[in-house]
Amino acid sequence: TVFVSPRESSASIEAIIAATDALDVSEATYEEFAPAAARAKAETLESLRETLDLAKFNEADQARIKAEQEAAAAQLAAERAEMDRQLAEAQEQARIAAEKAEADRKEAAAKLEAERAEMEKVLAEQRAQAAAERKRMEDEQEAFRAQQAELNRQKAELQRIEDERAAEAKRQQDEIEWAKAAVAKAAADILAAEKAEADRVERARIQAAAEAAKQAEELAERLKREANTPQAGEIVTLIADHYRISNGAALDWLSGLKPLTNAADSVLAERRRQIEAEGYSPDHDDDHTAGELAQAAADLCVDGTDFRVVDPDGDEMLGWGLTEAHRSDRRRQLVIAGALVLAEIERIDRAHIASKEKK
Numbered sequence: 164t165v166f167v168s169p170r171e172s173s174a175s176i177e178a179i180i181a182a183t184d185a186l187d188v189s190e191a192t193y194e195e196f197a198p199a200a201a202r203a204k205a206e207t208l209e210s211l212r213e214t215l216d217l218a219k220f221n222e223a224d225q226a227r228i229k230a231e232q233e234a235a236a237a238q239l240a241a242e243r244a245e246m247d248r249q250l251a252e253a254q255e256q257a258r259i260a261a262e263k264a265e266a267d268r269k270e271a272a273a274k275l276e277a278e279r280a281e282m283e284k285v286l287a288e289q290r291a292q293a294a295a296e297r298k299r300m301e302d303e304q305e306a307f308r309a310q311q312a313e314l315n316r317q318k319a320e321l322q323r324i325e326d327e328r329a330a331e332a333k334r335q336q337d338e339i340e341w342a343k344a345a346v347a348k349a350a351a352d353i354l355a356a357e358k359a360e361a362d363r364v365e366r367a368r369i370q371a372a373a374e375a376a377k378q379a380e381e382l383a384e385r386l387k388r389e390a391n392t393p394q395a396g397e398i399v400t401l402i403a404d405h406y407r408i409s410n411g412a413a414l415d416w417l418s419g420l421k422p423l424t425n426a427a428d429s430v431l432a433e434r435r436r437q438i439e440a441e442g443y444s445p446d447h448d449d450d451h452t453a454g455e456l457a458q459a460a461a462d463l464c465v466d467g468t469d470f471r472v473v474d475p476d477g478d479e480m481l482g483w484g485l486t487e488a489h490r491s492d493r494r495r496q497l498v499i500a501g502a503l504v505l506a507e508i509e510r511i512d513r514a515h516i517a518s519k520e521k522k
Contacts, residue, residue: 173218180211216425220432239368246361253353261343268339275332282325289317429494430501437502448510456510460503462486463496 171179188200293314300307403413423431437443448456462472466486489495 171214171218173215173222176211176215176218180208180215183207183211213425216428220429246357250354250357253357257347257353264339264343268336271332271335271339275328278328282321282328286321289314289321426498426501429498430505433498433502434505437506443506445509445513448506449513451510452514454507456503456507459483459485460500460507463489463500463503466490466496467493 183204186204188197188204190197193200296310296314297307300310399410399413399417402408402416403410406413458472463486465472467490485499486496489499
């Protein structure tokens with residue numbers, strides 16, 4: 164008897180098979196025990212080959228899971244790079260807006276300064292005129308008083324103009340300050356929105372990782388249960404207790420059963436995986452009443468041939484992307500198709516039973 168750990172690689176198991184197959188069980192070695200030794204060798208090789216098939220299946224499944232995880236990590240990195248780029252663009256836009264506001268403020272200040280210089284020039288000219296007027300008023304006192312009154316009026320007017328210009332300059336400065344505050348608020352709003360989006364993406368990533376871990380844990384638990392094969396006596400007793408028969412009768416039943424082929428085992432295993440790992444329960448399958456399960460199976464079956472699955476209008480029908488996803492593994496395509504056909508038969512049987520119960 165050869166014990167093989169469930170964690171052994173397929174290469175190690177193939178080496179064990181080769182070593183077992185090379186054992187000499189002839190009469191020259193085992194004499195009268197040669198027939199028993201030959202049977203034991205054949206049974207051991209059969210068990211080892213089944214274990215090899217399971218190990219290859221597990222290794223392929225683990226490779227698929229690893230590839231999916233690496234793809235998810237690459238997508239997350241790309242999303243993070245895109246968020247960094249958007250943040251840099253927002254910061255650059257805020258900087259440009261701030262520089263423009265500062266340039267506008269300087270331009271307004273320069274304009275105000277030019278207006279003030281012009282006003283001082285005017286005032287200087289008026290003061291010169293007033294001096295000339297005062298000299299002339301020494302000769303004509305009455306005319307001087309009249310001219311002095313006009314000068315006072317002009318000063319008042321100039322003061323009014325200066326006050327209005329000062330008020331306008333203050334209004335423009337207030338507008339510039341308001342614009343700067345608005346730009347700062349817009350930049351803050353953009354940063355807050357980007358942070359909220361980053362938090363949402365991170366929560367989605369954590370949730371996806373948790374779901375992937377849960378699926379991996381469920382798969383590991385199922386494989387562990389499948390690896391712990393019960394003893395033959397336990398199986399016989401369980402069947403006998405269930406059907407309320409003797410252990411001898413249960414053993415006779417089991418002796419008459421024929422073992423399933425590797426192909427049938429693969430289809431049944433895929434059907435269990437669809438229910439346990441993918442969550443495609445009978446309730447889920449019962450919603451597909453238009454033959455979708457059979458159509459998807461048919462599309463998988465004809466892939467790589469001259470046949471196609473089309474709808475009544477002649478348009479090609481695709482089975483949920485399963486055909487493209489497994490195009491590199493023809494056996495895997497047919498195993499999935501077999502499981503889908505089994506699911507469709509089970510759905511039809513459940514619908515028939517439900518229909519009879521309603522009647």
